Structure formats: structure tokens, C-alpha cells
Amino acid sequence: MNKTANADEPLTRGHKKRERTRQGLIDAALRLFARKEVGDVALLEVANEAEVASGTVYNYFRTRDEVVEAVGLALADEFADTISTLSIGVDSGSRRLSIGVRMFIRRAIADPDWASAVIRVVHLDQAIRSKIANQVLADLRAGIEEGAFSYADENIALDLVVSCGVGGMRAVVEGRQVEDHDIKVAEMVLKALGTTPARARKLAQQKLPG
Structure with missing residues (x-):
């Protein structure tokens, strides 16, 4: 033995x-x-x-593609863990979506190198795109159920959220962010998804968890 x-x-x-x-x-x-x-x-x-x-x-x-896939999986797991942690106790899909957009833009501000890598890998690796899509879709559907969102096509709504989130990170990396960049991006995304201006502003400005 x-x-x-x-x-x-x-x-x-x-x-x-x-x-x-x-x-x-x-x-x-x-x-x-x-x-x-x-x-x-x-x-x-x-x-x-x-x-x-x-x-x-x-x-x-x-091959390099295998490296990209491994990096994408690592980033995807990190993404999922971060969102899961932040979402504890948050029942509102619109609130979760706002938190996600803001936190990743803030992470870009704190760690531009990480953001640069994410921006480059997200367009090449399916794993990280799938993780992001699954999370965003869940929040979009919850937002519809709670009456916070109103949009014509779910896939276009998904593309809008992801593109604006990545675009907000890119602006930070390129030094183009404005004051309260994360709040303003989240507010505009929420309004684009059909949230009323007053509700979008309130959601975007709420204190972040943790």
C-alpha cells in the first residue's frame, strides 16, 4: 500500500x-x-x-493558434469567475449588465496591458466570445423579463453590448477615455437597449459591488 x-x-x-x-x-x-x-x-x-x-x-x-486558444480559455474562465462573483445577490439583469460593462472598463483603466491582450484575443478565440455571449444573453433576457429592456433582435442586442464594452476598453488603452468613462458607456448601452434615460442613468451610477 x-x-x-x-x-x-x-x-x-x-x-x-x-x-x-x-x-x-x-x-x-x-x-x-x-x-x-x-x-x-x-x-x-x-x-x-x-x-x-x-x-x-x-x-x-x-502552433500559435493553440496558444491563442489557451490564452482565450484562461481569459474566458477569468471573465466567468469575475462576473459570477460580482453577480452574487444581484437579481436584476439590467443591473448585472451595467456592472459587467463598468467593471471591465475599470479593469482596463487599472491594467491596460491586460485590456490590450483581451482586445486582440477576443476577435480570434471562440472560447472567450462564447463565455461573454452566454453571460450577456442571460442578462439581456432577464432585463426583458423585468421590463428594463426593449429591443427588436436579441443577436443585435448582444453584438451591441459586446462591441460597446470592447470599444470602451479600447478607448482606455488608446488614451481616449473621458471622465466617468465606465459610467457613461454603461448608461449609453442601457439606453440603446431600451432602458428609459432616467433608469439608465440611475443604474449606471449605482455603487459597484465589492
């Missing part, structure tokens, strides 16, 4: 080390995507950025 446990232990340590190395490569790719276009990043650059041997990266990723 003890012999079996001892035999399994090195495998566990090796697995953890492999996961650490893989995460290090993903983090390195994220930093590179913050600085340059995804298509300009080579696998060997990822290895250099992660400070591992050049051949190590090929043990984890065969």
Missing part, C-alpha cells in the same frame, strides 16, 4: 510542475499579446518570454 502511494507521488509532483510550466507559457503569451498583434508573435518568443528552453514550448503547444 505504501509502495503504491510512493509510486504515485512523483507523478503528482511532475503533473504539478507541468501545469506550472504551461501556465507560465500562457502568462508569457498574454504579456506578448498585450504588446503586439497576435499574428506577429512566434512560438519561440513565447518560450523566451517565459524564460524556458526554446524546445519546451513545443511540448505544450504545436
Whole structure:
């Protein structure tokens, strides 16, 4: 029995080390995507950025597309976790949507490198787009049920929210944000979705959770 446990232990340590190395490569790719276009990043650059041997990266990723997919999945998981945490105790779909738009613009202000990477990856990776779409659609449908939203087409409403959110982040990265940028973007998105001006202003200006 003890012999079996001892035999399994090195495998566990090796697995953890492999996961650490893989995460290090993903983090390195994220930093590179913050600085340059995804298509300009080579696998060997990822290895250099992660400070591992050049051949190590090929043990984890065969192509740049696989790296992009891994970064997209990591960002998607982070997105889902953040929204889930912020949404605890918030029953209103329109309120959740406002919170989501504002928090990601604020994150862009606090961490422009992260925002630059998100902007570049979101257009290339299906995983992060799906996570965002699922969350936004849930909030749109809840907003309709509570009478806060009124729009002609759900898919167009989804595109509007995502495009405005990413556009708000891009404005921050490019130094074009205005005072209370997150509030103003959220208010305009809510009004575009059919929320009355007074209600949109009130929702957008509410104190953020946490």
C-alpha cells in the first residue's frame, strides 16, 4: 500500500510542475499579446518570454493558434469567475449588465496591458466570445423579463453590448477615455437597449459591488 502511494507521488509532483510550466507559457503569451498583434508573435518568443528552453514550448503547444486558444480559455474562465462573483445577490439583469460593462472598463483603466491582450484575443478565440455571449444573453433576457429592456433582435442586442464594452476598453488603452468613462458607456448601452434615460442613468451610477 505504501509502495503504491510512493509510486504515485512523483507523478503528482511532475503533473504539478507541468501545469506550472504551461501556465507560465500562457502568462508569457498574454504579456506578448498585450504588446503586439497576435499574428506577429512566434512560438519561440513565447518560450523566451517565459524564460524556458526554446524546445519546451513545443511540448505544450504545436502552433500559435493553440496558444491563442489557451490564452482565450484562461481569459474566458477569468471573465466567468469575475462576473459570477460580482453577480452574487444581484437579481436584476439590467443591473448585472451595467456592472459587467463598468467593471471591465475599470479593469482596463487599472491594467491596460491586460485590456490590450483581451482586445486582440477576443476577435480570434471562440472560447472567450462564447463565455461573454452566454453571460450577456442571460442578462439581456432577464432585463426583458423585468421590463428594463426593449429591443427588436436579441443577436443585435448582444453584438451591441459586446462591441460597446470592447470599444470602451479600447478607448482606455488608446488614451481616449473621458471622465466617468465606465459610467457613461454603461448608461449609453442601457439606453440603446431600451432602458428609459432616467433608469439608465440611475443604474449606471449605482455603487459597484465589492
